[in-house]
Amino acid sequence: MADAFIELDHVEKVFDVRRRTGFLKRERRRVRAVDALSFTVARGEMVGYIGPNGAGKSTTIKMLTGILTPSGGRLRVAGIDPSRERTRLAHHMGVVFGQRTTLWWDLPLIDSYRLMHRMYRIPDARYRENLDRLVALLDLGDLLDVPVRQLSLGQRMRGDIAAALLHDPQVLYLDEPTIGLDVVSKTRVRRFLRELNAERGTTVLLTTHDLQDIEQLCSRVMVIDHGRLMYDGPLAGLHEAGESERTLVVDLEREWPPIDAPAPARVVRVEGPRQWLAFPASRSAAPLVAWIAERYPLADLSVREPDIEAVIARMYAERAGRAVP
Amino acid sequence: MREVFGARGPSRVAEGLRAYRLIAGMWIRSTLAYRASFVLTVCGNLLLTGLDFVAILLMFSQVDALGGWTLPEVAFLYGLSVTAFGTAQLAFGSVASLGGRVRDGSFDTLLVRPAPVLAQVAADRFALRRLGRGVQGAAVLGWALVAVDVDWTVAKALLIPVTLVSGAVIFGSLFVAGGAFQFLAQDAAEVQNAFTYGGTTLLQYPPTVFGRDLVRGVTFVLPLAFVNWVPAAYVLGRPYPLGLPAGAAFAAPLVAAVCGALAGTVWRAGLRSYRSTGS
Ligand SMILES: Nc1ncnc2c1ncn2[C@@H]1O[C@H](COP(=O)(O)OP(=O)(O)OP(=O)(O)O)[C@@H](O)[C@H]1O
Ligand SMILES: [Mg+2]
16 A cells, blocks of 8 residues: 555545425434545556445545545545645646536636646646647647637536646546537547556546446446445456346247246246346356256347446445345 | 645745736736727726716715715715725625535635635636726825815825725725625625625715714724725814724724734635535
8 A cells, every 4th residue: 555646544524414394494414425435546546436326426526636624534645635735736636527617617718728827837838738639639629719608518528628637637536527428529538538547647536427437447446325435346346246147038939938947047027939037147157058948949049248237236226225126 | 846746835825816816817818808898898887886976976066065074075085985995896806706606516616726715716707897996986086185175294195005905905805704704605795795885885975974883883893984984084184983092094004904814714714614515
C-alpha cells in the first residue's frame, strides 16, 4: 500500500434530512450515505465504482473532491485531506459530473478553456499542446465558439472532459460520464479514457450505470450499496461473488413439457420447442447436455455465459433483502 | 503545476483577487463584444437608478428643506450612499444569486476549482452595467460637494474618500453576509434586498426625518449610519444623530473593518454548512 494514491479509512457521511410531515411539523432523519468505507486506489489504476441508485457513489466522489466533509474516518488523496485543502488539491484533480457542467454556461466553450488556462496556471506551451490534443481526440474543433448552453448533451460532455484534463490532473473522477450519450459518443469517450489511462498514467475513478463502461475500461470494480463496500476485485470475480448462473438453450424436435432436469439445473423458460435451463456458472455443461440428449429428442443447443448485468442486478437485489428471482 | 503544489502558495486574499480579476475579465470581454447593447444597458441603468434622485428633486420643488437639510446637503447624503452602494453592488452584487446555485447543486462545481469560492461567486456574471449606479451617484456627489456651504479643512476633505471606501465595504459586507445566509435559506434573496437596496434608499434621506428607534437600529445594529449620516454630519457641521461622541465620523473605517470581519466569519460558517444536493 506504499503507493496508495487514494486512501479511505472507515469514512462516513451522514446527512441530516428534515422532512415536512405536516403543517409546521417536521421529522428529522439521519441518512448514512457512506458507512465505514475503506479502500485504497493506487496511482495509475482505473477503477469502476458501481452500485444501485442511492448507494453513495456520488457522495463518495464529493468527499474525494473536497465538496463534502466526511462525518468520520480518514480520507487522503495524494496525501492531502481534500476538505481541508480543497484548492491545493484542485490543481491535481479533474472532475466530470455527468449531471451538470463545470463549464461557464453562457459563454463559448473556448472562453471556459482560456479561463482555466489562467486559473490553473497552466504554462502556455503546455496549455496549447493539451488543448490541441484534446480538441483532436474529442472532436471539439467545430464547437469551440459555441456557447455551452447550445451544445447537445454529448457535445457538452466531451467539452467537460476536455476541461477536466487541460491541467494534466493526476486523478480524474467521472460521475456517470456516459449518461445520455449515443453509441458513437460512448465509444469515443471510452477509447479516449483508455488511452489517457494507458499513456499518461492518470488515475481514474468512474461511476456508471452502464456496465459496458466497466467491462471495456476497468480491470478493477468496486460495488457499494447502502454506503458499504460489497465487492472489490476484478470484474470477472463478480460472477463468483454473485453466484451467477449460465444458461443452456435447448431446441427440441417438437414442443415438449418442461425438461425434468436434475437439480440444481432447472428450466426457467419454455417457448415452443425451445427451452432455457439455468445452472451454476461454476459447473460444466457437459453432464447436463449428456443427460438431456439421452432422454429428449435434441435438435440443437447453445450455452450462454452469465450476463454481467444480471449478476449485478442479483447482487443489488440480494442486498435490498428482496427475493432473488 | 509543481510549483503551486510544492511551494506555499500566495496568500488567500491575493489568490482571491487574482481569481476575481480573471473571471470578471472574462465576463467584461464577453459583454463588450456587443458594444452598442452594452452602452445602452449602462445608460438605462444610469437613468433607472437616477430616478431616486429625481424623486428627491421633486420633493424639493415643494419644500425648501427636508428634516432641516437643504437640497445640496441631501444630495451630499445621496451621493455618498449611492456611490458606496454602487461600488459594493458592482463588486459583490452577484453573491445575491447564490441561493439558486446552492439549490440546484451547481455550487459544487465552484468547489472543485483552485480558487477561493467567494471570489468565484462574487465575480460570476460580473455585470459592468451596474457601473451606471455608481457613476450617477458620483455625479450627484460632485455637484453636492460644490454646492454645499462648508468651510473645508484637510480633515473634512480626507473624510470624503475614507467614507466612500468604508461605505462600500459596509455595503459589500452586507451583500456577502446576505449571500452566506442563502446557504441556509435558499430563497432569502428578498430579505437581503430589503437590507441592501432598502438600506441605500433609507440613507438618501437625513436621519432627522426618521424615528429615533430606526436611527438607533441603523447606527448600532446594522451600522449603515457610518456610510453617510455620521461622516456627513461632521462635514456639514451638524449635530451627530443620537449625540454620538466627537470622533464618531472617523470611526467609519473601523466600523467597516468590523463589518468585513463579521461578514467573512458568516461566509465561512455558511460555506461549512453547505451539503450539496442528492443528485
Ligand atoms: N445533499 C444531500 N442531502 C441529503 N441527503 C443526501 C444528499 N446527498 C445524498 N443524499 C442521500 O445519500 C444517499 C446516497 O446518495 P448518492 O447521491 O451518493 O447516491 P448515488 O450512489 O450517487 O446514486 P445514483 O446512482 O442515483 O446517482 C441517498 O440516500 C441520498 O438520498
Ligand atoms: Mg450519483
